[in-house]
Amino acid sequence: MKEVITLIKEQIQNLPIMFRVSKYQDKSDYQSHYLGIVWAYLYPIIQILIYWLVFGVGLKKGTSGSIDYLTWMVIGITPWFYMNSVTLAASKSIYTQVGMVSKMKFPVSVLPSIKILTNLSSFWAMLACSIVIGYLKGGVLPNIYWIQWLYYFFAMTCWLLAFGIFNSTVTILIRDYRIFLQSIMRVLFYMSGVLFNFETDAFPAFFVRFLQLNPFFYIVSGFRESMLGEDWFWQKPLLTLIFWLTVLFFLLVGSHLHYKFRSRFVDYI
DSSP: HHHHHHHHHHHTTTTHHHHHHHHHHHHHHTTTTSGGGGGHHHHHHHHHHHHHIIIIIIOOOSSSSSOOHHHHHHHHHHHHHHHHHHHHHHHHHHHHHHHHHHHTTTTGGGGGHHHHTTTOOOOOOHHHHHHHHHHHOOOOOOGGGHHHHHHHEEEEEEHHHHHHHHHHHHHHHHHTHHHHHHHHHHHHHHHSSSOOOOOSSTOHHHHHHHHSSSSHHHHHHHHHHHHOOOOOOGHHHHHHHHHHHHHHEEEEEEEHHHHHHHGGGHHOO
């Protein structure tokens, strides 16, 4: 637990630096492109249109209720795009920059967290887009449940921090791990309820329960429940407890591995 406290302290103490670095990376990533940072918003929009045409129009796979499929999908795919981008970027954050930061007074543990901040601008833009689409296509209006966004955003950030510090450390120790992670994230895209509504009678109860153990599923469904005004997060205490225990597990293991091998990261690379 001491390592977790040290990790959190490093995040808080270096917040100003993290914001400056994330802002710089936003510009540098797209500086050679004609459309620049516009691509950060354009790419997910193109992806949403493709999935909507294939699953919402072509295959007619929607939700079980009266909610328009595009509305339902966009609300869920917004946090997924963010979590997927942060997870993959954080996994290689230390590996690609440890040589540089090892020569500076800069805690390596904040590198995965910088990826959380770097992708925030596109997340807020996509969230605003989902609200507009929800109103225009599904008639979704603000309600008291929207306050839950604060909880689910906090839960999502904690999960990405814990998973990020774990992945970034294991990627250095086991070089093949990042390829494995990319494959797992592709599978989780379809198994996290992003495109299909698994929480219906069409699927076996044990299968649905198994999918609900997935932290990504918890966040995606949570954002939907908040916007569509269905349930409060405390109405599913067991799933909430399992989610936070999962976060704690990856935070404990990830921080332990990080501080145990941090002094030798350069040697592994």
